[in-house]
Amino acid sequence: MAPDLTLQRVADLRRGIISTLADGKFHSGAVLAETFGLSRTAIWKQIHSLAAYGLEVYTVPGRGYRIAEPLELLDRNAIISALSDAWFKKHGTIEVNFETDSTNHRLMQRLPGADIHAQALMAEFQSAGRGRRGTTWVSPFASGIILSLGWRFESTPQAVAALSLAAGVAVADALSQSAGLVTRLKWPNDILCLGGKIGGILIESRGETTGPFNVVIGVGVNVGLSDGVIRAIRQPVTDVRRNASRDFTRNQLAADLIGSLASMLRRFERYGFKSFINSWRELDYFQGKEAELIFADRKVRGTVEGIDDNGLLIMDLQGKRQSFSHGELSLRLGV
Structure with a gap:
């Protein structure tokens, strides 16, 4: 330099x-x-x-x-123009950064001094993108959608732990709307397409027992990964371009994700998780499958029976039915 x-x-x-x-x-x-x-x-x-x-x-x-490949760069004006959610178009804000450490981190940093309600923050590249359990989210420049959406609930919603599941439904809806993708969901926060991970969700929150409850919903979606990047990732992954059934643009997909998530949050605030349960169950990739549930210090193995009304994972462990909460868990298909 x-x-x-x-x-x-x-x-x-x-x-x-x-x-x-x-x-x-x-x-x-x-x-x-x-x-x-x-x-x-x-x-x-x-x-x-x-x-x-x-x-x-x-x-x-x-x-x-x-x-190697042309890039469609994110354009704030194009995203706003493509938004179909009239409420967000009127009340929300969209910010597009060239580079940041983590969009979730940047929004969370604004609390408690600033209002992050209906603020969408995007970036072409993250230097410290995160997944669950402190894992790294790999996304080369302009190869995906990196989006964080801030939201303020007036009080802590019921079944708030299931918010990541409702967000999964919203992301699946947006992918279907934009690119005609058929996706499935993996508890608690992965979006799959043909068995490969196409997106993930990371939710962070801050709130008081009797006051407003702020959340940041982080969404990462693979749009166009090179063959080399896919080979380097140590799990089955895929992207939107490989699976789209119709033409789409990256800016339209960004707009559809923002609109779908904002609509989901308004609905979640009013009706809770119960209005998303059936949709999530229809998209459940592991329903009826033998699986392994991994904890920090142990693992259990059994048959996945789905989720309960609060979004808890239900498994049959050698004839004994048990529920598992959200947390530092990892779900893998049994061998």
Whole structure:
């Protein structure tokens, strides 16, 4: 990195270079250098730094630089225009970041001093994306939808632990609406397509016993992962592009996810989880299957019988029916 480049300048440069390369065409180093006021050597260094974002850039002498696949970048105005949820269009806010550590973390940081109600925060890239149990959510630049939605309930809702299940139904609905995907749900917060993970949900909350209850619903959806990324992830994964039954845009999918989640939250606040139980059961991937439920210090094995009215997992363990709450659990198909 050239010593005269400030961190903000570097961020602006990377944003500009990626936006230029997003069309998937070749761009010469000379033209890029002139455009951004740098030497060709400095451009070369910036291009190579894009590997940290998971971007593959081809370098061809005499032709210049080209990313492996064109990118559809998120556009706040396009997302707002595509929103079908009239309530959110009127009352909500949408923020799109080029890069952040974690969209969930950024929204949670705003509490308690700021109101995060109906605030949607998105990013093209997360440097510290998180899943459940502290796992890392892998999503190269602009390859998915990284979305966090803040919401304030006036008091703690009933069956609030089942909120991640209701969110799963909302994400499944959005994927069907946008791309015609047929998805299933894995308790408590994974979205599957043809047995591969296509998305996940992470919910964080903060509230008082007798006061407002704030939640941040984090959603990650794989939109277009390279074959190399899929091979590197140590579990079966897939993406929207591989499974879509109709044309879609990334911005339309983002709008549908925001609208579906906002609609779900208003419905959850009014009716609770009971209005989502049947939908979740219809999408339950593990219903009737032999499975293993893994805890931090032990594991149990049995037949999954579904969920109860509060979203608890029900399993038959050698003839004994037991319920399990949300928490640090992991569900795997038995062998």
